Amino acid sequence: MSKSLSLAKVSARGGFNLLGGLLISSIISAIGVMIVARMLSAAEFGVVTVAFIGPNIITTIRDLGIDQATIKYTTQYKTENNKTKLKNVIVAGTLFELVLGIVFTIISLILSGVMANVLERPTIVPLIQIASFTILAGALLKAAQSAFIGYDKMKYHSLTLVLHSIFKTSLMILLVSLNFGAYGATIGNVISYLTAGIIGIALLYITLLKKLQKQNDQIQIRSTLKTMLKFGLPLSIALMLVGALAQFYSFLVAIYTTDIHMGNYQVAINFAMLVSIFATSVTTVLFPTFSKLKAKEDSETLRSVFQYSVKYASLLIVPATFAVMALSKPGVETIFQNKYEYTPLYLSLYIITFLYSAIGNLSAGNLINSQGKTQFNLKVTIITFIIGIIVSLVLIPPFGVLGLIVTHLTIGMPGILISLWWINKNYNATIDWKSSTKILTASAISAILTYLIINQLNIASWITLLLGAAIFLTTYIITAPLMGAITYKDTQNLKEMLKSLGPLATIITPLLYPIEKITRNTQKKQ
Numbered sequence: 001m002s003k004s005l006s007l008a009k010v011s012a013r014g015g016f017n018l019l020g021g022l023l024i025s026s027i028i029s030a031i032g033v034m035i036v037a038r039m040l041s042a043a044e045f046g047v048v049t050v051a052f053i054g055p056n057i058i059t060t061i062r063d064l065g066i067d068q069a070t071i072k073y074t075t076q077y078k079t080e081n082n083k084t085k086l087k088n089v090i091v092a093g094t095l096f097e098l099v100l101g102i103v104f105t106i107i108s109l110i111l112s113g114v115m116a117n118v119l120e121r122p123t124i125v126p127l128i129q130i131a132s133f134t135i136l137a138g139a140l141l142k143a144a145q146s147a148f149i150g151y152d153k154m155k156y157h158s159l160t161l162v163l164h165s166i167f168k169t170s171l172m173i174l175l176v177s178l179n180f181g182a183y184g185a186t187i188g189n190v191i192s193y194l195t196a197g198i199i200g201i202a203l204l205y206i207t208l209l210k211k212l213q214k215q216n217d218q219i220q221i222r223s224t225l226k227t228m229l230k231f232g233l234p235l236s237i238a239l240m241l242v243g244a245l246a247q248f249y250s251f252l253v254a255i256y257t258t259d260i261h262m263g264n265y266q267v268a269i270n271f272a273m274l275v276s277i278f279a280t281s282v283t284t285v286l287f288p289t290f291s292k293l294k295a296k297e298d299s300e301t302l303r304s305v306f307q308y309s310v311k312y313a314s315l316l317i318v319p320a321t322f323a324v325m326a327l328s329k330p331g332v333e334t335i336f337q338n339k340y341e342y343t344p345l346y347l348s349l350y351i352i353t354f355l356y357s358a359i360g361n362l363s364a365g366n367l368i369n370s371q372g373k374t375q376f377n378l379k380v381t382i383i384t385f386i387i388g389i390i391v392s393l394v395l396i397p398p399f400g401v402l403g404l405i406v407t408h409l410t411i412g413m414p415g416i417l418i419s420l421w422w423i424n425k426n427y428n429a430t431i432d433w434k435s436s437t438k439i440l441t442a443s444a445i446s447a448i449l450t451y452l453i454i455n456q457l458n459i460a461s462w463i464t465l466l467l468g469a470a471i472f473l474t475t476y477i478i479t480a481p482l483m484g485a486i487t488y489k490d491t492q493n494l495k496e497m498l499k500s501l502g503p504l505a506t507i508i509t510p511l512l513y514p515i516e517k518i519t520r521n522t523q524k525k526q
Contacts (some may be wrong), residue, residue, distance in 0.1 A: 010219060011156075014234035021154070021155075021157065021161045021162055022158070022161060022280055023277055023347050024132055024158075024161075024162050025158075025161040025162045025164065025165035026164070026273045026274075026277045028165040028166055028167070028500050029168060029169060029270075029273070030170050030270055030271075030273055030274075031169060032165070032168060032169025032170075032173060033054040033172075033267075033270045034267075034270070034335050035183050036171075036172050036173060036333075036340070037180045037336070038336065039173075039176050039177065039404060040176065040181065040182065040185065043258075043259040043260060043263065043387075044181055044182045045182075045185075045266065045267075046258075046259030046260065046261075046263035046266065047121070047127070047182050047262040047278060048126065048127070048185045048186055049262055049266045049341055050119055050121060050185075050250075050254050050262065051127035051128050051130075051131050051182075051186055052117075052131045052189075053115070053119065053247055053250045053254065054108065054111065054112070054115035054128055054131075054132075054247075055128065055131045055132050055134055055135055056243070056250075057243060057247040058107065058108050058132075059104075059135050059138055059243070059245075060239055060240050060242070060243025060244060060247070061104075061236070061240045062097075062100055062101060062104050062111060062138070062139060064096075064136060064232060064233055065075040065102070065228075065231070065232025065233050065234070065235040065236030065237075065239070065374075066093050066096050066097060066146075066225075066228055066229070066232050066236075067097070067142050067143070067145075067146040067230035067232075068146075068231075068235050068369065069089075069093070069145035069227075069229070069231045069235075070089060070090070070093040070147055070150060071149050072152040072231060072370070073085070073227070073228065073231075073349070074086060074089055074090065074146075074147055074149075074150025074368075075151075075286075077089060078150065078151055079288055080153070081154035082216055083212055083237075085224075085512065087209070087218055089224060090147050090204070090208060090209060090212070091209070091219050091221070092219070092220075092221045092224040092225050092228065093143060093146065093147070093228065094143040094144075094147070094201070094204065095139070096225060096228075097139040097142060097220065097416075098139060098143070098209040099138075100139065101135055101136040101138070101139025102136055103449065105135045105136040106138075108128075108129075108131055108132035108135055108428050109132050109169065112125050112128040112129045112132065112273050113125050115128050116128055118251065119251065119254050120254070120255060121254075125184075127186050130183070130186050130187055130190055131186055131190065131192075132188075133190045133194065134189065134190055136194070136195070136197075137197040138193065138197070139195075139197070139198040140198060140200060140201050141160060141164070141193065141196055141283075142293040143200075143204070143259070144156075144197075144203060144204040145160060145200060145232065147204055147208060148160075148204070151208060151223050151373050152207070153207065154419045156177060156203050156204075156207060157490075158516040160199065160370065163195075163196050163199055164192055165192075166196075167191070167192035167195050168188060168193070169263075170191055171187070171189075171191055171192050171194075172184065172188035172189060172192075173188075174188070175187055175188045176188075181434055182483055207421065210456050225497075230376060231372060232374070233374075233375035234375045234377065234448070235369060235374045236375075237378055237381075238381035238382075239494045241381050241382065241385040242381060244383075244385075245384075245388045245389070245392075248388075248389070249388075249392055249396065249404050249408070250403070252392060252395060252396040253265070253401060253404050256396060256400055256429030257400035257401055259480070260402050261417045262339070263340070264340045264342040264343045264401070265343075265346050265401045265404075267332070267336070267340050267343045268343045268346035269348055269350065271324070271328070271331065271332065271343070272324070272347060272351050272354075273322070274324055275317065275320050275351055276354070278316050278317050278320055279317055279354055279357065279362060290302075290305070290306075290367050290371070291369030294371075295338075299427065299428070302367075302388060302427060302429060303387040303427065304311075304457075306363055306367055306423070306427075306431075307430070307431060307432055308493075309362075309363040309437070310357070310358070310359075310360045310431045310432070311432055311435050311436070311439075311490075312361050312490075312494075313357050313363065313437060314357050314358040314436055314439045315480075315490075317362075318355060318357060318358050318439050318440060319388070319442075319443040319472075319476050319488060320479075321352070321354040321355055321443070322443040322444060322447035323446075323447065323469065323472045323473075324348075324351055324451075325348045325351060325352075326381065326446075326450040326451045326454075326468060326472060327449040327465055327469060328343075328344040328345075328347045328348045328469060329344040330462075330464040330465040331465055332344050332347070332456065333461040334461040334462045344451045346401060346402075347407045349402075349406075349409070350405050351410060352409055353408060353412065355440065356413075357414060358436040358440050359420070359436060360416065360420055360431045361412065361416045363431075364416060364420055364423060365419060367423060368419060368422070368423065369428075376422060377419075380418055380419055381415070383414060383418070384411055384412065384415045387410075387411045387414060388407065388411040391407045391410055391411055392404070393408045395407050435484075435485065438480075438483050439480070439485040440482055441477060441483060441485070442474060442480040442483045442485045445479055446472050446475040446476040446479055447472065449471065449475050450468050450472040450475065453468070453471055453514065454467065454468040455474065477515060477518075481515050481519045482522060483520065486515055486519060487519060488516070488519040488520055491515055491516040491519055493514050494512060495516075
């Protein structure tokens with residue numbers, strides 16, 4: 001078995017473990033959010049969204065890239081079987097996250113009045129203060145999850161996700177039903193976050209740190225943090241810029257649009273989780289996978305893994321994106337009837353960004369960062385930040401949420417193209433453009449056919465949704481292999497990777513049989 005396929009099998013196992021957790025947690029959270037959205041007015045739901053803007057900005061600068069450094073060095077030292085350094089990374093990273101989590105929570109509490117005034121909503125100061133505690137909670141949870149990802153313990157990462165979503169959904173529904181309104185939704189969110197963070201740290205100690213305590217070497221906090229910050233700080237600055245840009249958008253939208261439109265947009269984002277969970281599972285797994293490779297020693301494998309990562313991520317994410325676009329209207333109406341009338345449009349436009357997976361946006365940054373070239377990604381982010389500020393100031397004030405979505409779709413493309421150029425120049429690696437085009441085309445054909453058919457129906461929304469999903473899936477399963485978007489070789493590689501999933505493979509593998517049959521009959525076994 002080739003090294004690239006071996007890595008793919010490990011990644012597939014971790015990816016499916018993570019995907020399972022993301023799916024379960026996202027479904028639970030989505031159900032909770034949708035129930036709460038039905039219980040609250042659109043304006044109240046929008047106020048809850050606005051209250052978290054300030055704390056979310058602070059969260060983006062909280063850990064200075066220590067979470068990504070934890071993933072990289074945990075992966076590296078585990079591969080090298082260096083248990084002393086492994087313990088140093090986990091302990092130093094966790095303590096750093098905890099201290100900064102406390103400091104930035106206090107800062108957020110102090111600045112809550114300023115945030116409310118900037119948002120032109122002085123009455124939400126108490127809500128912002130409550131939301132501020134998610135900064136500390138997020139620090140605890142992120143410390144644990146980063147270590148789990150780097151150590152290939154995706155099941156524990158998934159467990160914390162599921163527990164968080166269960167607590168969040170239960171508490172938000174309970175408190176809102178007790179007539180606490182927007183306060184109930186905010187408090188439930190914060191308490192669930194804190195609980196999940198504490199459980200995550202407890203799991204980290206029991207499953208990893210306790211076993212590493214046998215290493216009697218003195219823990220080197222200062223030197224370890226120095227190494228981690230050298231790697232993570234450029235990433236942190238980049239993430240700060242990305243986060244600041246996103247929150248700058250939120251400030252503009254909050255000022256130039258109504259709470260009703262904000263509520264519709266937030267519901268659209270929650271629906272987009274149907275696609276984002278796939279994207280998140282892919283990006284989370286790719287970083288540690290690429291970190292196991294060294295460009296100089298594994299150049300051929302690196303090129304192969306990069307190309308496969310783009311193709312197989314696209315096979316998963318691109319059709320899911322087009323399906324949501326085609327089914328947005330019956331999907332929203334099934335749950336909310338006509339309460340959120342703008343959401344289908346916002347959703348269909350917002351998720352176009354996930355189509356960029358076909359040109360490598362999920363893989364390119366992970367590859368570059370895994371090889372320690374975080375300063376290059378920082379430069380790309382600075383370019384994106386400058387473009388984003390200019391475009392948002394032009395589009396958001398006159399067009400509100402639509403201006404925000406167009407800005408979001410526009411600014412990422414230059415950075416993706418620059419990264420692909422750099423990867424090709426330095427690693428002689430590129431994506432399979434022909435394959436990506438076929439995947440996009442097959443998915444688009446399936447979506448257009450689905451939309452045209454369901455648009456003629458005059459039946460209940462939930463029946464339209466189910467029928468549309470069946471039409472899309474059937475069309476894609478036929479169209480993709482006929483167009484060569486999926487080849488016979490792809491089906492064999494996927495079956496090989498799925499073997500690492502054990503009993504789960506017996507459930508998933510049969511889904512490949514019709515595609516394999518079509519490719520075997522219509523394609524040469526390339």
